[in-house]
Amino acid sequence: MKHLSLFLAFAACLVGSAAEAPSDATFADLAIAEKRLAAQQAIFDHSRSFAKASPEAKAWFDRVRAAAKATENPEVLAAFGQILLLDPAYKPQLPLNQKQPQVYDYPDGTTPETKLAQLERLLDQRRSSKDYPLTIEELVGLTKSEDFATAQRANRLLRRISPSSAAPILWERVAKLTQRSQVQEVEDEILRLPSSIAMKLLPVDPSGMSLAAKGAWARIVAARINSNGKTRLAIKASMLPLLKGPANELTEAAWAAVPRLFTEADRAALTEASQGLSERIAPKAKAALDALSAK
Numbered sequence: 047m048k049h050l051s052l053f054l055a056f057a058a059c060l061v062g063s064a065a066e067a068p069s070d071a072t073f074a075d076l077a078i079a080e081k082r083l084a085a086q087q088a089i090f091d092h093s094r095s096f097a098k099a100s101p102e103a104k105a106w107f108d109r110v111r112a113a114a115k116a117t118e119n120p121e122v123l124a125a126f127g128q129i130l131l132l133d134p135a136y137k138p139q140l141p142l143n144q145k146q147p148q149v150y151d152y153p154d155g156t157t158p159e160t161k162l163a164q165l166e167r168l169l170d171q172r173r174s175s176k177d178y179p180l181t182i183e184e185l186v187g188l189t190k191s192e193d194f195a196t197a198q199r200a201n202r203l204l205r206r207i208s209p210s211s212a213a214p215i216l217w218e219r220v221a222k223l224t225q226r227s228q229v230q231e232v233e234d235e236i237l238r239l240p241s242s243i244a245m246k247l248l249p250v251d252p253s254g255m256s257l258a259a260k261g262a263w264a265r266i267v268a269a270r271i272n273s274n275g276k277t278r279l280a281i282k283a284s285m286l287p288l289l290k291g292p293a294n295e296l297t298e299a300a301w302a303a304v305p306r307l308f309t310e311a312d313r314a315a316l317t318e319a320s321q322g323l324s325e326r327i328a329p330k331a332k333a334a335l336d337a338l339s340a341k
Contacts, residue, residue, distance in 0.1 A: 268303035
């Protein structure tokens, strides 16, 4: 019993010391840079002792608010702001207004460019085709625009709405382009077409195309060719001369297509084509020959 009495007395002393509120001097120390951290910690620790709302908690945090109003020091105000968050009576507020925002419809497009932008927005929103500001016929007309950006945007949207209508236009366009950056944009759209539609219109002979367009043709072949027959044989015949070219993107693309297009039965012709290649292309040719399949 004696030991229990001593323990209870000791515990009572601890509770009493913990409940002792910081003095006015501690609040004054917040204005002194050297003492601010210790004073802030003391006030913070005492504020954490109020787990539930009570008259004592209200009196304490009212004292903190009064001290905050009495100072103009931004660092002291920041410290008080953190301490006041511990007030059990504090009710956090959502940063967003709970009132639903008003929804305004975008204005209708009046020029080809704004109509294309409106159409792309409606496609992204999965809106009904009844709301589209342009018909397929009007989109086809815009694909012939002299401005490449406008024509390419029309091509992209046409491909999303009607891949079968976009495919012949894209193939015709890539065959006529000469700038590498423009060819790559059209190539990306062709690769986004359904494989069956893209390959149905694939030219079997890229002669007459620019160097950049031939490279795009070879890359599309490598990514999409997956069938046998006369078309595949014709494409192989067109691809073989491209393997003997100089060190450029076309020759690289042609050798990259070899494992998809040729088989082990073609090794002799491919080995002959690999003779005399530059140091840049030779490793790619060797890797392509090593990747040949039996069938």
